[in-house]
Amino acid sequence: MFHxxxxxxxxxxxxxxxxxxxxxxxxxxxxxxxELISVSAIAVLLLLGIGLAQPALVDVALIFALLAAVATANxxxxxxxxxxxxxxxxxxxxxx
Amino acid sequence: MSGLVIGFxxxxxxxxxxxxxxxxxxxxxxxxxxxxxxxxxxxxLVWVRLDALDIALAEAAIGAGVTGALLLAxxxxxxxxxxxxxxxxxxxxxxxxxxxxxALLATLALxxxxxxLPRPGLAVPIAEALPESxxxxxxxxxxxxxxAWDTLLEIAVxxxxxxxxxxxxxxxxxxxxxxxxxxLPALTxxxxxxFLLVPAYLLxxxxxxxxxxxxxxxxxxxxxxxxxxAGALPWMHEPRRQPLLRLLLAAGLLLFxxxxxxxxxLTGTFLAIPASMAGNVILAVETAAALSIALMxxxxxxxxxxxx
Numbered sequence: 001m002f003h004x005x006x007x008x009x010x011x012x013x014x015x016x017x018x019x020x021x022x023x024x025x026x027x028x029x030x031x032x033x034x035e036l037i038s039v040s041a042i043a044v045l046l047l048l049g050i051g052l053a054q055p056a057l058v059d060v061a062l063i064f065a066l067l068a069a070v071a072t073a074n075x076x077x078x079x080x081x082x083x084x085x086x087x088x089x090x091x092x093x094x095x096x
Numbered sequence: 097m098s099g100l101v102i103g104f105x106x107x108x109x110x111x112x113x114x115x116x117x118x119x120x121x122x123x124x125x126x127x128x129x130x131x132x133x134x135x136x137x138x139x140x141l142v143w144v145r146l147d148a149l150d151i152a153l154a155e156a157a158i159g160a161g162v163t164g165a166l167l168l169a170x171x172x173x174x175x176x177x178x179x180x181x182x183x184x185x186x187x188x189x190x191x192x193x194x195x196x197x198x199a200l201l202a203t204l205a206l207x208x209x210x211x212x213l214p215r216p217g218l219a220v221p222i223a224e225a226l227p228e229s230x231x232x233x234x235x236x237x238x239x240x241x242x243x244a245w246d247t248l249l250e251i252a253v254x255x256x257x258x259x260x261x262x263x264x265x266x267x268x269x270x271x272x273x274x275x276x277x278x279x280l281p282a283l284t285x286x287x288x289x290x291f292l293l294v295p296a297y298l299l300x301x302x303x304x305x306x307x308x309x310x311x312x313x314x315x316x317x318x319x320x321x322x323x324x325x326a327g328a329l330p331w332m333h334e335p336r337r338q339p340l341l342r343l344l345l346a347a348g349l350l351l352f353x354x355x356x357x358x359x360x361x362l363t364g365t366f367l368a369i370p371a372s373m374a375g376n377v378i379l380a381v382e383t384a385a386a387l388s389i390a391l392m393x394x395x396x397x398x399x400x401x402x403x404x
Contacts, residue, residue: 001100008104011111018111021127021134022118030130034137038160041137048144056149056306059298060140060156063315066294067161069287070318071133074165077277077325078172079126 003051007044014040031075038068112138129167136160149306150235157314162393165321169397230374231303240378244367248352254392255349262401284326291319299382309382313389320394333402348388351381
């Protein structure tokens with residue numbers, strides 16, 4: 001089962017992103033780790049869709065890809081810039 | 097080979113448990129929110145492994161996408177300082193214990209009831225009723241025909257949520273991006289057609305394959321959130337367009353109720369759809385519901401009544 005092996009490898013890869021998600025240290029690091037998990041999940045879904053002969057999984061992957069863009073746009077406009085603007089909160093944006 | 101599949105599933109479960117723990121108990125608010133977003137992604141993968149593709153679609157669209165956007169926006173509105181709430185007060189401890197033990201007992205009772213459920217469940221009666229329902233996909237048949245009452249009430253609950261947000265919010269805070277981002281309108285212009293195309297595809301697909309009103313509405317709403325971020329929805333705030341906005345917000349519920357009453361008149365049963373027209377009626381209800389769900393999610397995101 002070639003596809004399952006590659007999917008498991010990608011899942012392990014996403015596990016590394018979990019560590020980054022936990023450790024940070026900046027909020028941008030965390031957001032990028034979440035995006036890495038999202039991209040890995042898309043690849044896993046496409047591989048499983050071929051491996052299990054379930055074309056509907058491509059739809060789930062499509063939704064993942066679309067909503068990852070919304071999440072990033074939200075982060076940049078609503079969280080990241082706000083954290084940087086407030087000087088009293090610089091620590092949260094920079095370090096934590 | 098089966099060892100590989102079991103290893104894959106174990107990895108998924110371990111990641112899910114870790115993400116859930118971090119989302120609940122991480123001391124840092126932003127970190128907890130991002131862990132929750134990643135939890136939604138892994139949860140969708142778990143639903144795929146459980147062969148529940150409809151729930152995977154809904155989880156990907158609502159759990160991972162829209163809820164993440166809502167939580168990030170809420171994070172931007174919270175005061176910068178403050179942090180975590182203090183520990184429980186002495187008077188609160190018995191209440192917390194009571195709530196915890198009640199939750200534990202309810203979980204045990206539910207597990208016991210689930211164990212006692214008749215096997216093999218309702219799959220066979222539903223498969224028998226499928227030709228009468230107007231669609232060929234079992235989940236859509238259940239959601240919009242066999243158990244349409246549940247879906248009707250779900251949409252009513254969401255509409256009530258919008259009413260609550262509108263009645264609570266004193267004023268809609270002008271919510272422009274904190275810094276000028278010239279790339280955002282361009283990105284929105286480039287991406288938003290996809291956020292219209294994909295919901296249309298999901299709606300059409302819902303009649304014969306995983307899809308349907310809820311994922312379609314969530315993706316449409318996420319596209320709407322993108323438009324809100326870019327400030328590309330001035331019509332929503334114009335006073336003369338408010339009746340239209342309210343009509344669209346209520347369209348799903350109104351059409352659903354009209355179908356329910358029409359069923360009462362035609363067949364004598366509330367919410368019974370005659371088999372000859374069921375396919376078209378279900379598609380119309382799904383379209384209206386998806387539009388309403390998208391606008392409700394955008395209303396939650398705006399967090400206040402527009403036009404004031």
